Amino acid sequence: MTRKAYSFVRTFAREPARVLNVDRHYLLCASAGVLRLEAQGQAWLLPPARAALIEAGRAIQVSIPQPVTTASVLFDTGFTPGPPAPLTVFDLTPLARVLVSECGAWGDSDEPLTAYAETLFAALAAVTWRLAEQPSPVVVPAGRSPELRRALHLTAQRLGSQISFEDVADEVGLAPRSLARRFEDETGMTWRAVLRRMRVLRAIEELAAGDTPITKIAFMVGYTSLSAFNAAFRQLTARTPTDYRASFRP
Structure with a gap:
């Protein structure tokens, strides 16, 4: 049984568009570089200090116009409620950034989360779900x-x-x-x-x-x-x- 939530950091080279579709709610944060996300006839830009919250099972198109480093947090659908929208890009607050960093200690594993880790992931979800109610205007029609x-x-x-x-x-x-x-x-x-x-x-x-x-x-x-x-x-x-x-x- 995989964890209720887990996190990882990755660096990607420049890439053409590809489809991303995961079975968990996906918090995608850019710490360096830029991502472009497209779904439902609109295109978003994800620069540093911003995050995208993507609903589980929602297919989006991702392209990487320049090398990028991202921090990703994935939440089991039974651990958190559905996001306020299928795809939202928003600014990260200092509190959200700290929580993303703290959650980075727990990667994908069959070991259950400790009570402390569950509390951290739950706090991160509460903060970012609230932030997602105020999306960034940095979006263009596709x-x-x-x-x-x-x-x-x-x-x-x-x-x-x-x-x-x-x-x-x-x-x-x-x-x-x-x-x-x-x-x-x-x-x-x-x-x-x-x-x-x-x-x-x-x-x-x-x-x-x-x-x-x-x-x-x-x-x-x-x-x-x-x-x-x-x-x-x-x-x-x-x-x-x-x-x-x-x-x-x-």
Whole structure:
């Protein structure tokens, strides 16, 4: 009989997308690098100091755009209630980080947890389940139709250039008006709003990757003005890029 809950830390090299599906509730925390998670027509970014809570039996797509170190905690479905949502990404509080670290002493084993260990895992679940009720806004639509998914892919490829909506529509074989309707119907957002989110998410990846100056990152993701970049970043994350980078390093 395996433990009611267990934890492990792993480092992964850059990898293309693959499907993850486990039979336990899964708390996935990034301590270095970035993960991309996709499910139910949406894509999340998981940078350092954030966590994803994934419902047992829920298939999600995971890709690793840069080397990443993760701490994972798996809970038996009889040990904890179901998460508040099938997949949620949220900020870890200092208390949650400490509990994740403390639970790291108990890996997968047939030996039962001690009473102390059960208390730690139960406390971690209580804290992170509560945090999951306030998800991170760092999410973009993934699209349902092939045309919209291609439009999103093309947009993501050209964030650093002067991309135009008309060019994207032409390449996916739709009139601009038709593609605009697809964005509204499938994402509830305009293409320009999605573009802003994509640029901020790419900036977060760069912030997590190293110490590249913020001005350089702003230009890399397509902004010609640092003030415009800062305003867009703060609007989505409620933090400045400097503050967001600082949150990676508790």
